[in-house]
Structure formats: structure tokens, C-alpha cells
Amino acid sequence: MNALPLPPSGCFDGLAHLYAVRAYFEDTDLSGVVYHANYLRWFERARSDMLRLLHVDQRGAQEAGEGAYAVAEMTIRYAAPARLDDDVLIETRIEELGAASIRLVQAAFRRASVEKGAVQKGALLTQASVRVGFVAPDGRPRRQPAQWRATFAQFLAGTIPASIDLSPNQPGTP
Numbered sequence: 028m029n030a031l032p033l034p035p036s037g038c039f040d041g042l043a044h045l046y047a048v049r050a051y052f053e054d055t056d057l058s059g060v061v062y063h064a065n066y067l068r069w070f071e072r073a074r075s076d077m078l079r080l081l082h083v084d085q086r087g088a089q090e091a092g093e094g095a096y097a098v099a100e101m102t103i104r105y106a107a108p109a110r111l112d113d114d115v116l117i118e119t120r121i122e123e124l125g126a127a128s129i130r131l132v133q134a135a136f137r138r139a140s141v142e143k144g145a146v147q148k149g150a151l152l153t154q155a156s157v158r159v160g161f162v163a164p165d166g167r168p169r170r171q172p173a174q175w176r177a178t179f180a181q182f183l184a185g186t187i188p189a190s191i192d193l194s195p196n197q198p199g200t201p
Contacts, residue, residue, distance in 0.1 A: 037076045037117075040146050042183065044080070045139075046073035046117040050109045061109040066153045067101075070133045073117040074159070081182060082191055083175050094169050096159040099128060103155040107137070114138050116148060124179050127168045128160040 037046035046069075054065045078085060089095045109115050116139035123130035137149035161171040170176075181187050 035076065036080060037073060039080070042120060042185070044073065044077035044119040045146065046076055046119070047139075048072070048115045048117060050111055050113045050115060052111060054109075055111050059111040061111075061113075063105060066103070066105075066135055066155070069115065069117050069135065070119075070155060070157065073119050073133065074131065074157070077119050080191075081178050081187075083178065088172060092164055093172065094161050094163045097162050098157060099160040100158040101155055103153060105153050106151045109135065109137060109152050115152065116146075118148070121179060121183055122156070124176065124183065126170045126176070128158050129171075129179065130156065130158045132156055 035047065037044050039045070048069050050061050050065075054061050056062050075085070085095060114137070116136045117133060118136065119131055119133045121129060122132050132154070134154040135152040137152055139146055139148045141147065161169050163169040178187075178191070
């Protein structure tokens, strides 16, 4: 074996971060339908990996005593159920950037594919609007680190610095 598998990190398609998950038995209820709270877990994973790809070091900020992101507000709409073994695509878009928070729109789609170089999404399963706020260790709102805000602003403007590779990790690379 030449390389170990890497954890999923998703990838960017324009201004959208795409993250794939599969509905496992543990995600479902007795009828084989994905339990509603599992979408929140999938959305959290997708947000975290999007930030990781943008070099937003959440762990470093937390360990340095700067603070961490916390979900401040969320509205969610369930459109159709995901079922056992469904391939699900989570799409995350930054909708609004503030000094201390970011509003994102996240959606889960069934069975996405790529046709002629373009992502073709299946049926909409769930959509959420999420505002995450940066909070100090004492829980009070705090401005996001300036470098993070600059990265988000550049991303939204389509001018990400060359030091940030928006492509997905390839097997055998860190």
C-alpha cells in the first residue's frame, strides 16, 4: 500500500463548498429514514471542513484562548427524507460576513453527480440558514480574527490567495 485514506474534506465548486456523506444505519430510525438531528451533524462537519480548507484554524484559536465559533441562530426546513445508504451532498455557501459572525446557507441533496464538468444535484432533502458567531472563552461575542475575515472577504470576491489550495485532498497527500 502506498498511501493511507484521508478523512473527507470536501471541495469547492465556485463559491460553494461540497461535502459528501452517506446515510448509515446509525443515522436512521427503525423505518430507515435519517433522523432529523443527523442533518445538524452533517452540516457541522461540512462547515468545519470548509473552514479547514480556507486555513481557518479553529483549534489554534481555541487553544490560544482567542475563542471559538458557536451556532447563534439556525432555521432549518426539511423537504424530503434521506434513507439508509443514500449518498448525500452537503452544499455550504457563505451568505453574509460580519465582524463577529458569518451567515451560511447549507443544503443537503440526494445523489449528486458530475455531468460535463458541472455538479448535478439530486432532490433537495434539507436546507438551513446558520449564523455562527465568534465568542471569547467567557462566552461573549468577539470579533473574528482579522486574517479569517480577510480570507472570507477574498473568497466571496473570488480572489483567494495562492497559498490556499481550494482543491480536495488527493490520496497520499496531506
